Amino acid sequence: xxxxxxxxxxxxxxxxxxxxxxxxxxxxxxxxxxxxxxxxxxxxxxxxxxxxxxxxxxxxxxxxxxxxxxxxxxxxxxxxxxxxxxxxxxxxxx
Numbered sequence: 001x002x003x004x005x006x007x008x009x010x011x012x013x014x015x016x017x018x019x020x021x022x023x024x025x026x027x028x029x030x031x032x033x034x035x036x037x038x039x040x041x042x043x044x045x046x047x048x049x050x051x052x053x054x055x056x057x058x059x060x061x062x063x064x065x066x067x068x069x070x071x072x073x074x075x076x077x078x079x080x081x082x083x084x085x086x087x088x089x090x091x092x093x094x
């Protein structure tokens with residue numbers, strides 16, 4: 001699976017556990033989807049902040065690609081705020 005191998009590669013490059021690499025890749029995919037929706041809906045960062053209860057500066061930081069200190073909870077709040085619903089699929093490792 002390409003996503004898992006890229007997550008593993010990322011983790012290897014950053015000398016992190018594979019789970020942290022996977023988390024970073026998942027956050028990046030979710031944030032990219034939120035960014036597309038923000039553009040499509042013509043939302044401002046202030047409007048998105050109001051919808052999520054996050055500060056505007058936090059929203060701007062997340063959408064600009066900063067993954068440091070960004071919890072999956074915050075990312076999921078953004079996902080919900082733009083009207084998206086994530087879907088997670090699991091399968092046995094090869």
